[in-house]
Amino acid sequence: xxxxxxxxxxxxxxxxxxxxxxxxxxxxxxxxxxxxxxxxxxxxxxxxxxxxxxxxxxxxxxxxxxxxxxxxxxxxxxxxxxxxxxxxxxxxxxxxxxxxxxxxxxxxxxxxxxxxxxxxxxxxxxxxxxxxxxxxxxxxxxxxxxxxxxxxxxxxxxxxxxxxxxxxxxxxxxxxxxxxxxxxxxxxxxxxxxxxxxxxxxxxxxxxxxxxxxxxxxxxxxxxxxxxxxxxxx
Ligand code: SF4
Ligand code: FES
Numbered sequence: 001x002x003x004x005x006x007x008x009x010x011x012x013x014x015x016x017x018x019x020x021x022x023x024x025x026x027x028x029x030x031x032x033x034x035x036x037x038x039x040x041x042x043x044x045x046x047x048x049x050x051x052x053x054x055x056x057x058x059x060x061x062x063x064x065x066x067x068x069x070x071x072x073x074x075x076x077x078x079x080x081x082x083x084x085x086x087x088x089x090x091x092x093x094x095x096x097x098x099x100x101x102x103x104x105x106x107x108x109x110x111x112x113x114x115x116x117x118x119x120x121x122x123x124x125x126x127x128x129x130x131x132x133x134x135x136x137x138x139x140x141x142x143x144x145x146x147x148x149x150x151x152x153x154x155x156x157x158x159x160x161x162x163x164x165x166x167x168x169x170x171x172x173x174x175x176x177x178x179x180x181x182x183x184x185x186x187x188x189x190x191x192x193x194x195x196x197x198x199x200x201x202x203x204x205x206x207x208x209x210x211x212x213x214x215x216x217x218x219x220x221x222x223x224x225x226x227x228x229x230x231x232x233x234x
Contacts, residue, residue, distance in 0.1 A: 001013065001014065001015065002015070002068055002069055002070035002071075003071070004022070004068055004070065004071065004072040004073070004074065005074065006019070006023055006026060006028065006074045006075075007026075007028065007074070007076055007077065011025075011026065013068035013069075014068075016067065017067070017068050018041065018063060018064055018066060018067055019050060019061070019063040019066045019067075019072075019074050020032070020035065020048055020063035020064045020066075021037075021068075022068050023050070023063060023074070023076055028077075030048050030050065030063055031048065031085060031089075031108065031109060032048045032064060033045040033047055033092070033102075033105060033123070033175060034064075034125040034126055034127065035064045036127055036130070036131075036173065038135065039127065039130040039131060039134055039135070040130060041062075041064040041065045042064075042125070042127075043062050043064065043065045044124060044125055045088060045092065045123075046062055046084070046085075046088040047085055047088050047089060047092075047105065047109070048062055048063045048064045049061065049062060049063070049081055049084040049085050049088065050063045050066075050074050050075065050081055051074065051075040051076075051078055051080060052072060052073070053073040053074075058075070058078075060080065060084050063076075082109075082110070085109050086109045086110045086111060089102075089105055089106040089108075089109040089110075089111050090106065090111050092123065093106035093111050093113060095123075096121045096123050096176075097113075097114070098117060098118060098121065099118075099119060099120065099121045099123060099176050100118050100176075101123075101175045101176055102121075102176075103116070120176050120178045121176055121178060122157060122176065122178040123176055124143075124156070124157075125175060127173045127174060127175065128141050128157065128170035128174055129141045129142055129143060129157065131169045131170055131173045132169065132170055136165070136167055136169050138163055138164065138165055138167075138215070139160070139163060140159060140160050140161075140163040140164035140165070141157055141158070141159055141160075141164075141170060142157070142160075143156055143157065143158070144157070159191045159192075159193075161191070164190070164191065164211075165209060165212040165215040166193065166195035166211055167212050168181050168188070168190060170190075170191075171190060179191070183197075183206075186206055188209055195210070195211055195212075196209065196210045196211075197209055197210070198228060200229050200233055201228040201229055202229050202230070203232065205230055205232075207231070208230075213227045213228070
């Protein structure tokens with residue numbers, strides 16, 4: 001536990017917690033687009049900026065990437081913070097003016113936005129790649145290139161069909177709808193790969209891609225034949 005101050009409130013921060021997590025425990029509203037509580041932080045959107053006092057000076061920092069520390073002082077609602085978040089939102093809006101989640105966030109943070117036809121752009125938030133790697137443990141999605149040299153004009157998520165098990169976690173977590181998943185006729189299509197769905201041995205409902213069940217069987221040692229019932233029938 002580390003004693004620290006957020007917006008004048010003294011709190012006991014949990015070891016290893018971020019400033020964002022501690023601020024949210026106080027019901028302080030901090031905007032985020034690339035953060036997910038179950039994933040490592042990525043620092044892509046910079047919407048979660050706060051001010052942190054370091055060596056007597058207030059400095060801007062991404063709260064999702066700043067670990068809470070003893071003696072730390074944090075401010076989440078100053079003019080500097082608001083301006084910084086607005087700038088980050090403007091940059092995102094400039095690149096993705098037709099993406100609803102970006103437009104809504106930009107409007108909330110004071111950017112003057114225009115109505116536009118919706119388009120489902122990839123905003124390179126990295127939620128899908130981290131979910132695939134950290135939660136599913138499959139690594140079917142990766143950034144092709146990162147850093148200053150990357151081509152920011154085109155989405156650079158690289159999909160490896162031979163590795164993907166069709167679980168759909170990336171489509172679930174994607175905030176913009178760029179990752180599409182379609183289902184029907186005993187099939188699931190995701191990232192243009194077609195998966196055969198397994199039907200529940202009890203109710204007959206299609207419930208999971210065969211490749212996902214095979215993956216679970218490989219990683220747990222449970223035979224596929226024992227994985228053939230859906231959640232409702234277990
Ligand atoms: S595909 Fe979706 S989840 Fe993945 S980086 Fe792009 S916007 Fe984020
Ligand atoms: S939520 Fe912190 S940088 Fe995106």
